[in-house]
Amino acid sequence: MAIIVDKVQKRKDIAFSCKDLFIQNGINSLTISQIAKVAGVGKGTIYEYFHNKEEIVFELVNILMKEHSQKLHITLSEQSSVKNMVKKFSEFFYTDENSELRTIYREFVSIALMTPNKKMLAFQTECFNNYYTWFEEIFKRGVADGKLIPQAIGLVKGVFVTAEGMFIASTSTNAIDNLEKDLNNYIDNLFELLEVKS
Numbered sequence: 001m002a003i004i005v006d007k008v009q010k011r012k013d014i015a016f017s018c019k020d021l022f023i024q025n026g027i028n029s030l031t032i033s034q035i036a037k038v039a040g041v042g043k044g045t046i047y048e049y050f051h052n053k054e055e056i057v058f059e060l061v062n063i064l065m066k067e068h069s070q071k072l073h074i075t076l077s078e079q080s081s082v083k084n085m086v087k088k089f090s091e092f093f094y095t096d097e098n099s100e101l102r103t104i105y106r107e108f109v110s111i112a113l114m115t116p117n118k119k120m121l122a123f124q125t126e127c128f129n130n131y132y133t134w135f136e137e138i139f140k141r142g143v144a145d146g147k148l149i150p151q152a153i154g155l156v157k158g159v160f161v162t163a164e165g166m167f168i169a170s171t172s173t174n175a176i177d178n179l180e181k182d183l184n185n186y187i188d189n190l191f192e193l194l195e196v197k198s
Helices: 007-017 019-025 032-039 043-049 053-077 082-093 096-114 118-144 150-172 179-194
Strands: none
Touching: 007 019, 007 032, 007 043, 007 053, 019 032, 019 053, 019 096, 032 043, 032 053, 053 082, 053 096, 053 118, 082 096, 082 118, 082 150, 082 179, 096 118, 096 150, 118 150, 150 179
16 A cells, blocks of 8 residues: 655655754755755655755745744733834844744845745745734734824834844844844834823
């Protein structure tokens, strides 16, 4: 009797088994042979599930971002203020807990910028829209509850992209020495303007 393989799960398993390899070496120096060895499969099996190593990073980001979203949902439900929720969103870009995902995400962004394809663009757009909608709802709830001034809604997209922009600047320049400090300082000052004073 033939063994039935769950191809979706097998694809995830192969990608996840390579996580540490990508984190330690980055995508550029890796070969399919190295990936196959770590995954415990032959090179042919890798090509059965992925066209190239970039697709493996894409699959890995997909898996890890779903896990991150689940954890973030719980963390946000424990926060009492919009400002703290925004800070929790921003922690992705500097906490030790998220360092592995950030490393993989950086590889993914690099690939997406250098060799974009429709599938990656669709994934990036879906991620952006999902997180942005979530973020926007936090602000809308803050306005509806009388905690934020109504003009806060007009700043949502700018606030949302600021953390990622500062993260990219901190990794590609010497302009930001302490991302955590600078981001939290920005958020604190911004919410001085946005919070309704009692």
